[in-house]
Amino acid sequence: MTRIYKHRLFWPVVALLALLLACTIKRPDILGISVLDGHLFGAPIDILRNSSPLLLVSLGMTLVIATRGIDLSVGAIVAISGAVALTFIASSSNPGSVGTAIGAIVVALGLCVILGAFNGLLVANFGIQPIVATLILMTAGRGVAMLITNGQITTVNSAPFSKLASGFVLGLPVAALIAYGVFAVVALVVRRTALGMLLEAVGINPEASRLAGVKSKTLVFTVYVLCGLLSGLAGLIFAANTMAADANNAGLFIELDAILAVVIGGTSLAGGKFNLAGTMIGVLIITTLTLAVTVLGISPLVTSLFKAIVVIAVTLMMSTRLRAMFGSLRDRRRYQEVGA
């Protein structure tokens, strides 16, 4: 029992369950899943689907943070990716065809790899501090997205492309299958090979790991490229969700949500050890929080406050120092009882 209690994901999981419980108390049938037009439908499915973009971005962010870095440009890359894909579809002669949709996806992801490589180059090769290096794309990137869409919200009709967000395969949403599938693949590759350990080594001590023969430059460069690619994929799902490329609002503040998910998941911002399962729990908490606001009928005026309180509660519960303090209080009480 105490071992479960001491597990570092204990409190995040409790927070997630508490949120779901609060929703269930307010609406007893909220977690029900029904079958509709041959696919599953219900709040849990919505949570899975809506968490997809954030999960992809947070996955990239976790790996970047593990190498002692940070990527602030993910939101801008989300916006650019959507803008490029939809502009590509809008300008093609046959917007509805599968070929156009695939072309748009390839072009957008290709550009996002280049953007990720730009970040990687600055951080790994030129040794610029990650927060500064990625700040460049964070601020300039939205301008680039605005350029691509010409300041307008580009909307298109393309049935194949919209499947990315609203389609279903085997009764499950395509967006969730992509995001959780990619997550599983990356987790397997990182954890079943030495790659994860090497990343942690770079994060804990870059110089020592270099001297030990770890190709730290290549590793750091690669995680930024991967982060760019994953953000681009998230951007495609985001754009397909409403079939509109909104350069201003797509992925706005998603970098903060992603960093939050990583931290809730127990990965230290100081780099080193990382926890992918924790990141996933963090993403689910953040997505459920948004649903909870609607279900619990929390006034828009206090929405931010409500979210902040939940986040503070989770991070405080996870703080080792605070838990040690409570622990010693309990111990002292026990001594007093024995003494009396």
Place this chain on the structure above:
Amino acid sequence: MKRKTFLRAGLATLSIAAMAAMSACSGGDSGGGEAGGSGSETIALGFSQVGAESGWRAANTKDIQDTLTEENGFKLSFSDAQQKQENQIQALRSYIAQGVDVLAFSPVVETGWDAVLQEAKSANIPVILTDRAVDTTDDSLFASFIGSDFVAEGQRAGDWVVENLGKDLKVVELQGTTGSAPAIDRKEGFGKAIEGTDIDIIDSQTGDFTRAGGKQVMEGFLNSHDDIDLVFAHNDDMGLGAIEAIEAAGKKPGKDIKIVTIDAVKDGMQALVDGKINYIVECNPLLGEDLAEIAKKVVAGEAVEKRIVVEDAAFTQEEAAKVLADRTY
């Protein structure tokens, strides 16, 4: 337009190269405006736009840029504040420093403008507000406010619902950005119209005027209520997001769940014609002409009206089908 894009591209590249932490767009075109001598024929006008958050705003921007041209006697300096008040204040200060003849802007929020407006007044530069008002005790700080009456828009939407959709209705409301004038006023107007009827707003939540926001909030509503009759969205974009959520839930927007919105941008009108939205109250974004007229008058020293209400229309599905082809936005 071409030249503008080029300029923006130049700025964007420059900011990457120089690692300037300043955004390409808030840099805008403010550098292009030399102090237009007030003695010359052309009027130098500095305009600070809220951002490009919706289709409506894009149409509004385009109209202002297309109307205040050099052929019409204007030298327009335009900047995009990306929904941040500090960007707007910065833009206004730089226009004042450049010595423009007239300042115009759509305030992001209602409060906090007194200081910068006082500076404009001290520099003898008249200020025209477009689309959104400011909350100030000193009316002399601005010359005129051109824009729609948001309360009337909300009320008009509510009146149509009361007259056409019967009495006993359960309504969910998709609010605009919390604290913004259109969100506050449209909510108030709609509430006034349905007062005393059996029409109830059973839930209300902000969708931030965006499609993604509207879709996500609507999904939450659909999961927590089985008996929604009507969606009242504070703008078209949120309504369009709601349509997707309703369709995903296996219901027919416009039939099973009726939708009433405000704005009448192109995508919204198309959905209205397609029968997915039931009624749209227009919020006219074509303020350019009024702005040009008022700007000329204040520069010439003529008296202008303090409040100019822009004419708004409203459309049912049949009416929309007739006018859709001729709409410019």
